[in-house]
Amino acid sequence: MPERPPTGRPTVQVVDVWKEFVKRGRRLEALQAIDLAIEPNEFAAILGPSGCGKSTLLNMLAGFDRPTRGQVLVHGEPVEGPDPRRGVVFQEPALFPWFTVLDNITFGPKTRGLRSGAYQPQVDALLEQVGLRGFESHYPAELSGGMKQRVGLARVLIMEPQVLLMDEPFGSLDAQTRSLMQELLLSVWERHHQTVLFITHDIEEALLLADSVSVMTARPGRIKKRLAVELPRPRALEITTSPLFNALKREVLTLIREESLRAAREGGD
Amino acid sequence: MTRRGPWFVLLPLALLALWHVAVTSQWVLPGIIPAPAQVVESWYKWIFGPPGRSLSPYSGTWLANVLYSSRRVLQGFLIAAGVGIPLGLFIGWNRLVANVVDPSIQLLRPVPITAWLPFSIAVFGIYDAGALFLIALGAFYPIVVNTTHGVRDTNLLLLRAARMLGAGPATILGKVVFPSALPSIFTGLRLGVGVAWTAVIVAEMIAVKSGLGYVLWDAYYVGRMDICVATMFSVGLLGFLSDRIILVASRLVLRWRTLEAHA
DSSP states (O other), X not given: OOOOOOOSSOSEEEEEEEEEEEETTEEEEEEEEEEXXXXXXXXXXXXXXXXXSHHHHHHHHHTXXXXXXXXXXXXXEEOOSOOTTEEEEOSSOOOOXXXXXXXXXXXXXXXXXXXXXXXXXXXXXXXXXXTOTXXXXXXXXXXXXXXXXXXXXXXXXXXXXXXXXXXXXXXXXXXXXXXXXXXXXXXXXXXXXXXXXXXXXXXXXXXXXXXXXXXXXXXXXXXXXXXXXXXXXXXXXXXXXXXXXXHHHHHHHHHXXXXXXXXXXXXXX | OOOOGXXXXXXXXXXXXXXXXXXXXXXXOTTTSOOHHHHHHHHHHHHHSOTTTSSSTTTTOHHHHHHHHHHHHHHHHHHHHHHHHHHHHHHHHOHHHHHHHHHHHHHHTTSOGGGGHHHHHHHHOSSHHHHHHHXXXXXXXXXXXXXXHHHHTSOHHHHHHHHHTTOOHHHHIIIIIHHHHHHHHHHHHHHHHHXXXXXXXXXXXXXXXXXXXXXXXXXXXXXXXXXXXXXHHHHHHHHHHHHXXXXXXXXXXTHHHHHHHHO
């Protein structure tokens, strides 16, 4: 694990956050008493079953949604709405289908009113890093799922966000593409060291990528346990066969099994 | 699309043959419905005949009347698009605008364009403005309604993505909502141009003294059913042509979408 300078304040602070939805007159508790702190440059994963509210948590950090109770702070400031300082990579690539790869990536800088000279070097570097060189003038419809997600990553990285929020970004990719994308993300992260919040339901993915894994309960979502993943960096796919990785995996599996059993007992959906 | 070959000509040919037989064997009253050959001949003279110096008052006047009607359709259609698209964008985008404007549009929309004719003549008189009013009004409804639908169908995820990348309302409207609504807008334009041709014929039959609609009604009054039928075909061809033009334009503008369909 890379040495981190001692800091006074975590980059992301989620303080006693509760979230309720009202659906057809029924109150639904999505999140209960969530406390979470992400240190600067930490890669934090949230692991949980589907429907546990982990995307809701990410949406509140992104500013798409507000907590019913509690506080969501980034760099000490309450999150009021979406902001390029908090870049989001969605599960669906959510690219603008009418723009080429290049126009999708430069959407943010252009919106900021920058001239192309100001961001072109970064665009070139990013295209190289995420392996999209030669595809600049392609439309999203011409790209594979993995390539679309690389565009989704590049258009956010170009904004140099303080926090990178990733909502199961590789969830809809096939297994091989997913592994490639995980390695790509690792190499990109080694370069930029952003603070990352990564949502997933894939145990191996969480352990491979993250410095910490917070395991969530089934709905209403709470954070059941937070584990430190002290695997050496830089990491590669091979690390998933190491004894420490397997020990961590076993621990997480036990936590998840408890959770599924509890959910089954309580007749959850 | 599968290869169709020349099969599509079979039905029109059969109908032509039926028409021909119906006239020559006098299944219809003789002298009222002209045979296909006669229509073709009259149509030919109408297009290529020497103007003014022949016995037929229609000789050589086809192009001029086509241009009258086409210009009116184009002008009325442009007015409709110029008002309908921006208005549709705002109705779809802004709840306040929708609440203020949309109910009136929905209330007026069922009034048939033909029912507006007396009103239009009373207000604009027997001038071009009356025809343009009818054409623009008729084409306006499908354009505004489809634009509104297109805007409301904008993917929420794309709106979030744009906001997350720092886009304000103007950027979102121009770079996300408008392109996202474009396929719907083009549907509206295609429907609109169809209505525009209906409206121009109605308007020219009654409100002005030129164009294909005027010829149609005039020819009917003097018993020239051959010219009437030739006019019907002319309007049909022009309507078809204008639809194709918009279709081709939409394919060019929505290139990203045709790629999607083949992916």
